[in-house]
Amino acid sequence: DAMVIQNPRYQVTQFGKPVTLSCSQTLNHNVMYWYQQKSSQAPKLLFHYYDKDFNNEADTPDNFQSRRPNTSFCFLDIRSPGLGDAAMYLCATSSHSGGGETQYFGPGTRLLVL
Amino acid sequence: DQQVKQNSPSLSVQEGRISILNCDYTNSMFDYFLWYKKYPAEGPTFLISISSIKDKNEDGRFTVFLNKSAKHLSLHIVPSQPGDSAVYFCAASASTGGFKTIFGAGTRLFVKA
Numbered sequence: 001d002a003m004v005i006q007n008p009r010y011q012v013t014q015f016g017k018p019v020t021l022s023c024s025q026t027l028n029h030n031v032m033y034w035y036q037q038k039s040s041q042a043p044k045l046l047f048h049y050y051d052k053d054f055n056n057e058a059d060t061p062d063n064f065q066s067r068r069p070n071t072s073f074c075f076l077d078i079r080s081p082g083l084g085d086a087a088m089y090l091c092a093t094s095s096h097s098g099g100g101e102t103q104y105f106g107p108g109t110r111l112l113v114l
Numbered sequence: 115d116q117q118v119k120q121n122s123p124s125l126s127v128q129e130g131r132i133s134i135l136n137c138d139y140t141n142s143m144f145d146y147f148l149w150y151k152k153y154p155a156e157g158p159t160f161l162i163s164i165s166s167i168k169d170k171n172e173d174g175r176f177t178v179f180l181n182k183s184a185k186h187l188s189l190h191i192v193p194s195q196p197g198d199s200a201v202y203f204c205a206a207s208a209s210t211g212g213f214k215t216i217f218g219a220g221t222r223l224f225v226k227a
Contacts, residue, residue, distance in 0.1 A: 004157065006157075009155075040123065040219060040220075041219050042116070042118070042203070042216075042217040042218055042219045042220070043158075043203070043217045045214050045215075048214075057214075090157060090158075092157070098209065099145070099146055099207040099208050099209035099210070099215075100145075100146035100163075100165070100207055100209055101207075101215070102148065102160045102163070103158075103160070103215065104159075104160075105150075105157030105158045105159070106157050107155060107156050107157045108157055
């Protein structure tokens with residue numbers, strides 16, 4: 001089955017210690033997204049890639065970076081995690097962007113910062 | 115600034131009855147609306163959508179109604195089943211202006227057997 005896979009499902013890191021979250025897709029979609037979702041809040045878009053074109057949201061902290069080495073994989077790097085970065089991180093894909101696209105989500109990685 | 119609001123954090127409904135989940139938006143540029151359903155330990159999955167040129171879209175037990183003048187949409191589930199128990203996210207996007215999809219905070223639906 002075509003899908004969006006996120007590893008690991010749970011990640012524990014220490015305050016200030018860099019951490020990388022991974023996402024892969026077998027849908028061959030052009031667009032990949034990273035969302036941050038805190039408890040009982042709406043998923044918040046951090047950035048997205050259309051192919052290799054990187055689109056950063058204006059309010060995404062510099063502490064968050066992303067890499068997309070190929071169509072299938074996308075990584076979220078948190079350079080110096082703070083306690084406020086503890087959240088669920090959702091990866092999603094879509095075949096196109098620009099409005100009205102259906103997004104396909106992975107199961108998420110829950111990040112705990114100690 | 116919450117452009118998409120789901121004011122009810124949770125809703126409890128008896129099996130077989132109707133579930134109505136509500137969503138309000140503020141940006142008049144939004145012209146496409148989606149509902150996603152999320153089970154625990156899974157990512158959200160697409161459920162149903164509606165374009166602003168319509169006021170109703172139906173798919174089996176699920177119907178979405180759009181009231182553009184009130185900037186309000188609702189998802190009706192009839193009849194509700196225990197397997198419908200999940201978190202439902204409303205989302206909105208615009209086909210022009212490069213708007214990203216904006217999600218609401220979700221409503222947790224409990225369907226009691």
